[in-house]
Amino acid sequence: MIYCPSCGTANRDGSRFCNHCGGDISHVPSAPPPLADDRPVPPEEAALLEEQPWLAAAEPDAVAPDQVAPEVAELIREQPWLAGVEQDEPALAAASSALPAEDVASRLHLAATDGHPGDAPTPTAWDAAPAVKRHPRRPIDPPYLFYALLLAAVALPLILQPLPFWREADLQPPIPAIPAAVQAAFQAVDALPREAVVLVAWDYDPTTAGEMNLLADALVGHVIGRGAQLVVLSLLPAGPPLAQAEIARLIEGTPSLAAVRPQPIQLGYVPGGDIALGLISSDPLQAMPATSARDSLQRRLLLRGRSLTGLANVDLLLVLTADADDGRAWVEQVTSRTGAPTVIGASAAAAPGLAPYQAAGQVVGLVNGYDGALAYQSLRGGHSTSAGACVDAPDRPAVCETLWSQWGGQGVLLLALIVGGGAAVLARRRRARP
């Protein structure tokens, strides 16, 4: 039996980490095995021990009553919940087995005396037992070290970038090439006619806006720049206000877009999930509430000689989602039923689940993650590489300011994986040794 020096939990021999607190107990010597008693074992307990034999080694009832330290016995009589079982002799033995007397006394700030403050401790049988050597606490626990490294790697570039020396150094982080899926998405949006109608599904909320806004800026900015009519709806309650704020910020912060004088139509929240998607694909107007926005949409579409009796009249369906399931639902319920050309802007986490649709040609293009947003912005600026968007100082998109932080964070994540994986492999090899 190995007692954890941090929490006192009994662990089976050979354990390297405590079952309760996860502390390192590889250096802790094994305590002598407890004595057995003659009581019969109940059948259900016997079955349990047969399934999990290591429990037998931790069987607390096996400690002889004379091994209970008097101060522990007294303590548990006063506070029986410490033992977690009834007040009988085996239970006391169980408590003393699980918690060495030194630990109980020190943790509860009780002096191991006969009850008179200031008296010298009474020698007990426990005093003769070898003291458990405590493992020195590490100056910095690994998780905190990881947090600190991650914070430094992400925050330092944000702090240093505005400083003159950084700008003079003109450092450029390594940027991947432009993916074919991003190029396809760009070409689809770039080919939109001036009077195009683009239905935008704004299916992300503030919890993922940090990443998704970069994509929305790139894709929606391009659509607005083409002079298309934006029709925005969301299957999430928090989607519409987010869309409104982000589109307004985008137009306000980009003079070339403000010159177009876009008037996006906000259709708001569409409840119902997949069922609503089925309705949107068959009769979009029916899925929308009879509000002024819907009337406005109808008027504008009529002015352009269009109607919205079916999604076949929509020139492009743009899905912005941070969840692969939402993106899949749009493809299954709308794209596959109507044949509407679809471009998806997805978070990096959702992209692996949506990439097969782009590879199979079911959706026209897929832009994902901050790197996808950067690549798209570069194409908008007429550059052939992803780094191009960050060269032109006046039109630098917001994503350029975060590149070093993104790479720093990913570097720390990679380092943690390598170190953690290496440590796990080494630990396994050490355990495998006889």
Add this chain to the structure above:
Amino acid sequence: MTDGLGAWVALLLTLFIFSSLLRDNGLSRLAEHLLVGTAAGYAGVVAVRQVLLPRLIMPLLSDPLHRWPLLVPVALGLLWLLPMLRPGRAARAAGALGLALLFGVGAGLVVSGAWLGTLWPQALAAARPALSVDGVLLLALTAAVPLFFFVRTRERGQERGDPPSPWASAGNRLLRLAGGVGYITLLITFGVIFARAGVARIALLVDRLQFVMDNVQQVGLFDLAQRLWQFLVGS
């Protein structure tokens, strides 16, 4: 003033949440509870303002003669409340009618959509480019993954003492090899998914830290620190 107050509140709540990295504490719990509470409140307001009022109540009030079919979902919704009254079995069944309708329609749409939008097109796409190197590789890896589960199930059956299948020995080695390839394919797939999830979360962290730094500047903490520094140094 509102912007300044909002910036302070947002900054403090963000820092409260970050503080849970050090240890679970009351401030982080407070921020979590506020988040859950405001999200629930907001969802309730959205349900009333964007669903019940424009889609149900206003149409019913404005044109009840033509809009009376809207009473059907109202009735189904009210039936959901029946179990609260502890009724008999028949009434409970009636209460479940709305739920059954919802699940039935939803399941029908999901299944048909999955077939039309995922299963059939993806199966076709997997088979189409089979003559190219990529296509052959794609097909081989696609087939190897189910084989891994097949091999694993068979091995477990043998461990349990199930009788061996008659053709087990013939392709045993080949099957194990294919299953191993499928296992490695699965590991690589999960690794890619994990890596992309990590990249996404790093992007969110960058955004939050950028937000914190912008707000620190907005609420004037930098100016305050600068003045304090000038006061201490005496320049």
